[in-house]
Amino acid sequence: CGVFGAFSTAGNPVLEEVYLGLYALQHRGQESAGVAWIDKSDQIRTIKGQGLVHLALNQAELATIDASSAIGHVRYSTAGGSGLANVQPLAANYCRGPVAIAHNGNISNASGVRRYLENRGAIFQSTTDTEVILHLMAHQPHKTELDALVDSLRKLKGAFSLAVALKDRLVAARDPWGFRPLALGKRDDVYYISSESCALDLVGADMIRELEPGEILVIDDEGVRSLRIPVEPRRKYLCSFEFVYFARPDSLISGRSVYEVRKNLGKMLAKGAPCNGDCVTCMPDSGTVAAMGYAEESGIPYEKAIVRNRYSGRTFIEPTQRVRELGVRKKLNPIRELIRGKSLTVVDDSIVRGTTSRRMVELLREYGASEVHMRISSPPVKFPCYYGIDTPTREELAAARANETALCAEIGATSLGYLTGDDLIQAIGLPEWEVCTACFSGNYMEDGERHEELDI
Ligand code: SF4
Ligand code: MG
Numbered sequence: 001c002g003v004f005g006a007f008s009t010a011g012n013p014v015l016e017e018v019y020l021g022l023y024a025l026q027h028r029g030q031e032s033a034g035v036a037w038i039d040k041s042d043q044i045r046t047i048k049g050q051g052l053v054h055l056a057l058n059q060a061e062l063a064t065i066d067a068s069s070a071i072g073h074v075r076y077s078t079a080g081g082s083g084l085a086n087v088q089p090l091a092a093n094y095c096r097g098p099v100a101i102a103h104n105g106n107i108s109n110a111s112g113v114r115r116y117l118e119n120r121g122a123i124f125q126s127t128t129d130t131e132v133i134l135h136l137m138a139h140q141p142h143k144t145e146l147d148a149l150v151d152s153l154r155k156l157k158g159a160f161s162l163a164v165a166l167k168d169r170l171v172a173a174r175d176p177w178g179f180r181p182l183a184l185g186k187r188d189d190v191y192y193i194s195s196e197s198c199a200l201d202l203v204g205a206d207m208i209r210e211l212e213p214g215e216i217l218v219i220d221d222e223g224v225r226s227l228r229i230p231v232e233p234r235r236k237y238l239c240s241f242e243f244v245y246f247a248r249p250d251s252l253i254s255g256r257s258v259y260e261v262r263k264n265l266g267k268m269l270a271k272g273a274p275c276n277g278d279c280v281t282c283m284p285d286s287g288t289v290a291a292m293g294y295a296e297e298s299g300i301p302y303e304k305a306i307v308r309n310r311y312s313g314r315t316f317i318e319p320t321q322r323v324r325e326l327g328v329r330k331k332l333n334p335i336r337e338l339i340r341g342k343s344l345t346v347v348d349d350s351i352v353r354g355t356t357s358r359r360m361v362e363l364l365r366e367y368g369a370s371e372v373h374m375r376i377s378s379p380p381v382k383f384p385c386y387y388g389i390d391t392p393t394r395e396e397l398a399a400a401r402a403n404e405t406a407l408c409a410e411i412g413a414t415s416l417g418y419l420t421g422d423d424l425i426q427a428i429g430l431p432e433w434e435v436c437t438a439c440f441s442g443n444y445m446e447d448g449e450r451h452e453e454l455d456i
Contacts, residue, residue, distance in 0.1 A: 001088070001388070002028030002195040003102040003182070005071040005163035006203075007170040007219045010189035015062040017190065017203050018072040022053045024199035027248055028104070029076030033057055036089035036100035036165055037067035044091040044098035044165075050084070069170050071163040073102035076390065085126040089165070094138045096145040097167045103130040104195055105159030105180045105388040113155065132156075146171065150216060153229045159239075159387035161211075163193050170219040176229055177237035177445060178213030179387045179436060181253045184224070191219045196251040210254065213237075236434040237445050241389055243428050244378040245349045249289050254430060259289055264427035265377040265419060266293025266347060273417025274298060275345045275373045283348035283360060284308035284332065290377035291347035300345065305338040306360070321355075328359040340368035343414075347375045351407070352391060354398030358411040371414040379421045379440040380404070391439055 002025030006014035018035050033056035034048030045067075049056030053074060073088035091100040107113075110129030113136065118124065122135045136152035137145065145166050153160070159179035164171040172193040174182045185192040185205035194200050197207045211217060213236050216227040238254055239246070249259035269290065280300050282291030285308060295302035312331040344364060351357050351374075361372050380399030385391045394400045398407055408416035421441055425432045438444045 001076050001102075001104040002026075002074040002199075003071065003104050003161060003163040003193070004073075004195065004199055005102070005165070005170050005172065005193040006069070006190055008068040008190045009221050009223070011068045012189060013063075013066050013068060014190060015065045015067055015070050016059060017192070018070045019053070019057055019059050019062050020202050021192065021194055021199040022057070022072045022074050024202040024248075025074050025195055026053055028195060028246065029074035032075045032084075032087040033073065034075075034087050034089055034102075035062065035070055035072040036091050036102070037065070037070035038098045038100075038165055038167055039067070042098055042167055044093055044100050046089060046091050046100065048084070048087040048089075050087070069165060069168070071100060071102045071165045071170070073163075083127075086128045088128070088130060089163075090126065090128065090130050090134060092134050092138075094134065094145070096137075096142065096148060098165075099134065099137065099145055099149075100165040101130060101133055102163040103128075103133070104161045104182075105175065106386060107132060107156050107160060108158030108386045109156065110158075133162075146218065149173075150227065150229065153216070154231055161195060168220055172211060172217040172219070173229065174211040174213055174215055176214035176231050176234040177436075178211075179237055179239050181238075181242060181247065181251075182211045183252075184208045184211065184217060191224060193217070193219075196247055196253070198248045198251045201250065207252065235445070237436040238430065238434060239387065239389070240424060240428060240435050240437050241350075241378070241385070241439065244424075245286055246389065256429060261428055262289035262349075262377070263293035263296075264429075265424070266290035266295075267297040268423040268427050269347070269375055269377050269417070269419045270294040270297035272420055272423055273375055275375065275415065275417065276300070277343040277345035277371065277373055279303040279305065279338070279342065280345045280347060281305040281338075283346060283356065286350075287346075287348040287377065290349060294345070294347050294375060294377075298345075303338050305344065306332050306334045306346075308332055321353075328356050329363075332360065332363075334360075334364055334367050336367050339364055341370055343371035343373070344369050345373045345375055347377060349376070350378045350381055351376055351398050351411075352381055353396055354407065354411055357413070361412045365412065372412075373415045373417070374408075374411065374413040376416070376418045378419055379424055379437075380418055381439050383439050383442045385439045386444070387436065387438075389439070
């Protein structure tokens with residue numbers, strides 16, 4: 001998912017800015033989009049819809065609304081289904097005031113917390129993990145809604161980068177592990193919070209800085225205040241998959257250019273899994289930058305031999321297998337003239353269920369390729385993610401059910417090569433202990449933290 005928020009200290013309307021921010025974060029979720037703000041009579045207001053930002057929301061309508069603080073969300077369902085009740089921001093008028101929350105990540109102890117609260121009378125309206133935050137806030141008496149929010153965040157495990165609208169305040173928070181990115185920006189009288197810096201670029205804001213893991217920023221008319229989620233400091237655990245696939249290449253995460261990291265991934269892949277094809281090509285768009293790195297390092301010419309329909313979304317995000325299967329053809333078509341009789345090295349960012357690679361290899365062979373060497377710019381995805389990326393169960397993961405040789409045969413490729421875990425860390429350039437690689441390595445964070453323990 002993607003979250004965005006804007007607060008004008010001069011009282012200027014910001015909802016159109018939030019719309020633009022969401023537009024730039026579209027790649028982080030295409031199932032639904034929504035915005036929330038608090039109106040002049042302290043009522044929480046939301047506008048939400050299914051599908052892409054420009055279909056779910058009406059920019060012209062938002063531009064006429066007088067709200068100087070607002071948040072927004074683009075959704076890619078991980079926890080909970082894709083129904084309307086789960087479209088964010090989630091909002092409530094609770095006893096201390098109105099509150100709306102936009103959440104990126106996945107709260108790994110959500111079902112335990114939910115059970116606990118339901119046993120004490122809470123009635124949940126949705127199946128999202130995010131709703132536990134609202135109920136935790138209401139569950140115990142606090143002086144202010146900000147106190148309630150801080151106290152609830154303390155009880156959560158897993159991943160959350162949040163934009164929260166409270167009366168006269170915009171709050172941003174990042175979980176103590178820092179799984180998902182979140183940045184603070186500013187232009188003139190407006191402060192912005194955004195999942196990725198590319199959205200700050202669109203609204204013309206400068207990135208002030210990224211939030212620290214475990215940090216809470218409170219933005220109001222006085223400016224920005226920094227608080228901490230009151231837990232003992234944790235090990236940083238930034239999601240490596242943001243660099244591999246999820247984030248846009250024009251974003252900066254942890255001070256690193258996603259583009260440069262992706263190019264490095266391709267270069268390291270060329271060293272570790274070399275290949276002497278006629279040309280290097282990519283599975284657009286997710287494999288493009290890595291393929292350029294691969295070509296540069298190997299000295300083999302790069303051709304854009306597979307054309308992507310510019311108006312199609314990300315295949316993976318289609319919620320059913322049937323549409324996912326169709327999706328590959330809907331979206332990608334090779335150029336016959338570049339394929340016939342050629343030995344191709346095809347770079348993609350990841351193999352999850354194996355659908356994309358299998359269909360593409362089949363298509364390339366149909367178009368006359370003599371050899372198809374698949375090269376993947378991440379290690380095999382063998383384990384599910386519990387922190388906000390929609391990897392399926394272990395049984396559905398291609399690399400979990402088959403070893404490399406068997407998988408190569410399954411997708412019909414001439415050869416299959418992956419990046420190693422060490423090369424992934426090296427390409428990202430952050431210390432190994434600050435990066436989550438659990439879906440590749442199975443090393444989830446410290447013992448027990450993933451589990452649904454409860455301490456309310
Ligand atoms: Fe990212 Fe994988 Fe860790 Fe999930 S398990 S947070 S996708 S690196
Ligand atoms: Mg792809």
